[in-house]
Amino acid sequence: MEDKEIMYFKDEDGNKVAFEAIAHIFLNEETEDEKEYLILAPVEDGNEDDAFIFRVDYPEGNKELNLVEDDDEFEAVKKQYKDLLYNNNDR
Known part of the structure; x- marks a missing residue:
């Protein structure tokens, strides 16, 4: 069984939200x-349609998540994700 990686963030109202x-x-x-x-x-x-894509940056060695807002960058990640899904389903 695969362990789920859960991360917690605060929304605009200060409520803790799990992703x-x-x-x-x-x-x-x-x-x-x-x-x-x-x-x-x-x-x-629990709906993947509501997923968000974050770029992982490491300024000064610290992990930082930045929401991807650039359309070209978003589409490139989305394409790679679809490729990953289809390649895993072929096995």
Whole structure:
């Protein structure tokens, strides 16, 4: 059984909200421009359609999640996620 990675954030009202990491995506692997992404879905709804894509940055060695708002970057991560889903289902 796979362990779920749960992360907690505060919403705009200061309420604690749980998100499950549903995928860890890497773009441009093995290049100087490699980027890491995390797709998070709200635990309460349990609906992947409500997922958010975050870029994982490490300023000064500290892990920081930044919401992906750039359309091209968003689409590239989404495509990689779909490829991951389809490749895992072929097995």
